[in-house]
Amino acid sequence: MIILLMDIVLFLIGFYALVTKRNLIKKVIGFGIMEYALNLFFILVGYRVEGQAPILSQNNLIGDIFVDPLPQALVLTSIVIGLGVTALMVSLCIRLYQRYGTFDIDQIRRLKG
Amino acid sequence: MNGMSLIVKRVTRYTVGLILLYGIYIVFHGHLTPGGGFAGGVIIALSFIHLVLAFGIRSAKKSIPKRLISIGESLGGLLFLCIGLIGLTGGFFFLNFFAKKGEPFTLLSAGTIPLCNIAIGLKVGTGLFAIFMALAVFKLTKEEDKQ
Amino acid sequence: MLELYLVMAFMLIGAVVAVGLRGLLSSVIAVGAIGLGLCVMFLLLKAPDLAITQLVVEILMLIILIRATIGRGVSRIKDRSSVWVFISFFIFSAAFILAASMAIKELPMFGQELMKVSKFYVDNALLKTGAANIVTSIILDFRAYDTLGETTVLFTSVIGVLALMRRKGRKKINERDEPDS
Numbered sequence: 001m002i003i004l005l006m007d008i009v010l011f012l013i014g015f016y017a018l019v020t021k022r023n024l025i026k027k028v029i030g031f032g033i034m035e036y037a038l039n040l041f042f043i044l045v046g047y048r049v050e051g052q053a054p055i056l057s058q059n060n061l062i063g064d065i066f067v068d069p070l071p072q073a074l075v076l077t078s079i080v081i082g083l084g085v086t087a088l089m090v091s092l093c094i095r096l097y098q099r100y101g102t103f104d105i106d107q108i109r110r111l112k113g
Numbered sequence: 114m115n116g117m118s119l120i121v122k123r124v125t126r127y128t129v130g131l132i133l134l135y136g137i138y139i140v141f142h143g144h145l146t147p148g149g150g151f152a153g154g155v156i157i158a159l160s161f162i163h164l165v166l167a168f169g170i171r172s173a174k175k176s177i178p179k180r181l182i183s184i185g186e187s188l189g190g191l192l193f194l195c196i197g198l199i200g201l202t203g204g205f206f207f208l209n210f211f212a213k214k215g216e217p218f219t220l221l222s223a224g225t226i227p228l229c230n231i232a233i234g235l236k237v238g239t240g241l242f243a244i245f246m247a248l249a250v251f252k253l254t255k256e257e258d259k260q
Numbered sequence: 261m262l263e264l265y266l267v268m269a270f271m272l273i274g275a276v277v278a279v280g281l282r283g284l285l286s287s288v289i290a291v292g293a294i295g296l297g298l299c300v301m302f303l304l305l306k307a308p309d310l311a312i313t314q315l316v317v318e319i320l321m322l323i324i325l326i327r328a329t330i331g332r333g334v335s336r337i338k339d340r341s342s343v344w345v346f347i348s349f350f351i352f353s354a355a356f357i358l359a360a361s362m363a364i365k366e367l368p369m370f371g372q373e374l375m376k377v378s379k380f381y382v383d384n385a386l387l388k389t390g391a392a393n394i395v396t397s398i399i400l401d402f403r404a405y406d407t408l409g410e411t412t413v414l415f416t417s418v419i420g421v422l423a424l425m426r427r428k429g430r431k432k433i434n435e436r437d438e439p440d441s
Contacts, residue, residue, distance in 0.1 A: 001364055001369075001370060002265075003264060003265065003268060003370065004364050004367075004370065005357075005360075005361065005364070006265075006268050006269075006272065007268070008356075008357065008360050009272065010271060010272060010275055012353050012356065012357075013272070013275045013276065013279060014275065014279075015349075015353075016279065016349060016353075017278075017279040019345065019349055020341050020345055020346065020349065021279075021341075022341060023284070025284050025287075025288075025325075025328060025329055026279070026284075026287065028325070028328075029278060029279070029287055029288070029291055029325075030279065032291055032321070033275050033278070033279075033291070033294065036271075036294060036295065036298050039298075040298060040301060043301075043302065043305050043307055043310070044305070044370070045367065045373075046373055047305050047306070047370070047371060047373065048371060048372070048373045048375075049371035049372070051306060051373075052306060053147075053306045053307070053308055054306075054382070054393075054394040054395055055146070055147060055308070055392060055393055055394065056385070056386055056392045056393075056394065057392065066382050066394070067305070067306045067307070067373075068373050068375055068378050069378055069381060069382065069394045069395050069398060070377060070378045070381065070398065072307050072309060072310055072395050073395050073398040073399045073403065074406075075310060076149070076151065076309060076310060076313060076395065076399065077399070077406060077407070077410045079151075079310070079313050079314055079317055080151050080155075080237070080313070080317065080410065080414065081410060081413050081414070082317075083241075083317050083320060083321055084413060084414050084416075084417030084418070085417065086321055086324065086325075087244050087248075087324055087417060087421055088417050088420050088421055088424075090248075090324050090325065090327070090328045091247075091248065091420075091421045091424045091425060092424065093328055094248070094251070094328055094425075095424055095425075139312070143393065143396050144391035144392065144393050144396050144397070145391075145392050145393060146393065147308035147309040147311075147312060147393065147395075148309065148312055149309060149313075149393070149395075149396050149399070151313055152309070152312045152313040152316060155313070155316040155317060155320060156316055158320070159316060159319065159320065162320075162323065186415075186418070190411060190415060193407075193408070193411060194408070197404065197408065224389065224390060224401075225400075225401075226389065226391050226396060226397065226400050226401060229400045229404070229407075230396075230400070233407070233411065236411065236414075236415075237414065240414060240415065240418040241320065241418075243418055243422065244324075244417075244418055244421050244422075245323070245324075247421055247422050247425040248324065248327050248421070248425065249327070250425075251425045251427075
């Protein structure tokens with residue numbers, strides 16, 4: 001159980017960067033760390049101690065102990081979606097920098113129009 | 114903007130073909146070994162990005178046409194959708210409708226799964242390459258506007 | 261089991277370094293190190309599909325993040341938010357850890373999985389689909405509708421980036437040269 005708590009601490013470190021920092025790129029970095037922690041949590045829950053990777057081969061067809069394959073299928077989708085979302089966030093940051101000349105979110109909030 | 118030094122260009126000529134071949138291998142053998150459409154598609158996109166980074170954006174803009182990339186991405190998505198909808202004629206949806214699935218553990222097996230892998234690999238690869246070109250070319254025009 | 265704890269400690273140290281440093285380029289390199297540690301964790305937890313995907317996606321994310329930070333150098337922005345932000349963050353994180361530890365007690369022990377739903381997938385993957393990779397047969401045959409949704413999300417994000425990075429907007433319709441997409 002200790003390892004699940006360490007994973008939650010990683011999530012909270014990412015959340016700290018998202019909430020407290022004023023630089024936009026630091027917020028994007030914090031978002032990425034949160035996403036790593038969440039993907040890892042799913043795989044940690046679905047692990048069996050003497051299990052094998054869920055790939056069948058010629059000599060072990062059925063009857064062996066496998067690691068849970070369902071969370072792996074869901075996390076595979078989630079990793080690629082995270083890449084798309086990060087690319088969209090970075091392109092928003094580049095546009096904001098071109099318009100306002102700074103990455104600081106307090107300055108951007110004060111300059112209007 | 115202008116690409117990198119001579120050593121990098123020389124080595125890139127030899128490695129780009131190998132990376133593309135590895136990406137296609139992972140897409141095709143997605144039902145036998147770990148990998149699948151998503152990882153293979155990203156590797157195909159990385160091989161083209163490697164080419165652009167080594168030789169510069171200006172020479173890449175001339176040689177890769179924009180139409181091809183957008184057609185490739187739309188074609189991948191439409192192919193995946195059509196494979197799913199064909200089953201509607203028989204009463205099921207997104208099901209593996211081939212009657213005999215072939216011998217297990219060979220390349221031509223598992224029904225529609227290799228076809229879906231190819232469609233997804235094409236779509237993800239061209240889509241991510243389009244994202245990279247949009248971000249890189251934007252910087253080029255910003256510098257031109259300033260001069 | 262010991263190596264799981266070691267790699268996890270490496271990721272925690274990397275996260276603290278990435279959040280605390282002032283230079284933007286150094287933080288991005290630290291995020292790359294965390295991603296590499298995550299790839300090794302996936303290999304130790306017997307998930308080879310995910311390890312390959314995480315490695316190549318991490319490389320692409322580093323390229324995109326470096327594109328945003330190059331030329332902008334060390335951030336001269338003072339990161340001192342007001343005191344209320346820190347206090348509310350600590351209160352929230354204390355409540356979160358309390359609730360999470362109460363919820364984790366309900367889960368089965370780490371390593372003894374119940375596998376009520378996956379028993380069907382593991383037993384029937386080779387018979388019904390003929391594929392040797394169980395994860396591929398789940399995402400492309402048993403649950404192919406989810407893959408359709410994920411394809412749509414990726415397509416939307418590509419369209420979003422291409423729409424944001426235009427050189428000239430669509431203001432004047434009669435004198436409009438082609439957008440740089």
